[in-house]
Amino acid sequence: MPNWETLVDSRERLFWTLQTAGWAGFAIIYYIGSFLHDMRSIWLFVIILNAYAGWLLTIPLRYIYRKALTLKPLQMLALVGISLYITALLWAMVKNVNYWEIYKKGYRPEEWYMYFTNTVNSIIMIGCWTGAYFGIKNYQMLLKEKQNVLKASSMAHQAHIKMLRYQLNPHFLFNTLNAISTLILIKDNQTAGAMVNRLSDFLRYSLDKDPIRKVPLIQEIQALELYLEIEKVRFEERLSVNWDVDEQTTKALVPSLILQPLIENSIKYAISKMEGGGQINISAKTFGRDLMLNVSDNGPGADITDGQLPLSKGGGVGLVNIRERLDALYKGNYSFDISHNYPSGIKINIRIPFEISESYIED
Incomplete structure (x- = not known):
């Protein structure tokens, strides 16, 4: 002031x-x-x-x-x-x-x-x-x-961001617990136990992070690795993940768990639909003063209208949640694009301002 x-x-x-x-x-x-x-x-x-x-x-x-x-x-x-x-x-x-x-x-x-x-x-x-x-x-x-x-506007803004951020936990938790329940029904207790342990680690990370604050991309990657370990218990060799992350982007600040719903959609609507499994590509690069994040798969794809997926093809809570969070945090200074991935699959690109935590600047 x-x-x-x-x-x-x-x-x-x-x-x-x-x-x-x-x-x-x-x-x-x-x-x-x-x-x-x-x-x-x-x-x-x-x-x-x-x-x-x-x-x-x-x-x-x-x-x-x-x-x-x-x-x-x-x-x-x-x-x-x-x-x-x-x-x-x-x-x-x-x-x-x-x-x-x-x-x-x-x-x-x-x-x-x-x-x-x-x-x-x-x-x-x-x-x-x-x-x-x-x-x-x-x-x-x-x-x-x-x-x-x-003050009232700031409190409402923060409450809205928290609501959007915490909305992901029940969504992800329901899918994972459903998978664990299936494993227990088929008496694969060892695999179910491994999923429970990894789920515990992932939720601990998720709940420890302030929904208002952004986190370095390296922490987001670590959270995604925890999540992917859970999914690999289910899909084993059917799930292949390819990382292409520039070293300078690991210090960039991003909204916590901003990529997890994208990967979840790829697994649900691409990997699980393919008998031989499929591949998810995750990349992070800089472009001028922006950070470019990309998640793509080689699944069967879907119809895309005006950059939107139909609700039956991954356009539900996850993607809407991400778009609203980006708009709340960056006020229009971002892009969120959904397109076809060639030769097959869906590709999602996110562009946000390239920001670095002050702790990294001091180092």
Whole structure:
């Protein structure tokens, strides 16, 4: 937050800073304006006394005006007007005493209009003080409202990202537990036990990561390896995975578990449909200031319309979830494309800004 907004947000500090600076500025400007009138120190002393009196007399106005803000409009205007007039009248009296008793040493004029002029000037000055007070008060209220709106928006944004991120766990968990249940039914307890152990490791990693924070790609790869170990228990040699990850991309920040649903779709709609199994290719490369992530398979493929898969071909929760997460995190500065992989299969490309964790930069 800028320094000015920090000062405005601190009501006590702001009031005393502006109260002192304002009346000091009044004394300086008044003295400069009347410099040709009198250069003696006694004239400067009178100006300082007047400024100090104004400083003291306007302090109670702060608390009166604070009370006025809680009243109805007409009551507020009446209280502000009366308080302003009384304060200006008291200040005019103090200035008269200072001028005629100290500066003029007891001389008093016969022209009473001079007293009236002094009172009008005091009303104008206290009126300016009042306007500044309510102007700053209004700015404080607008600033506070803006902060509340931003805070509420941020909390809603974070809640939305968390919801999308945690939505993956039940989706993946259901599929894995269903596979374990099948293994138990066919009495393949050893394989089921291996899947349970790997599932435990994967879920521990998943739950330890903050859904709001991005993780280095190397951690995402480690999570995918855990997931693929679970799937290899099911598919054994039928599942082949090819990695093509540039070393410089391993430090790039990505949303946690952003690739797992893509691989899950490839396994479900490609590998499992092929008797001899199939291959999944995972790549990560840089392109300018962007990170390019690619997941493809050599499965039977599917119809693609406007970059979308039909719901029966992997276009369900997983892909919709990823698109919404990317939009929430990058606000349009990304791309998520689904296309045919030649000679067969589906290819999904993700482009996001290339970001590196500060811990890696320091290293």
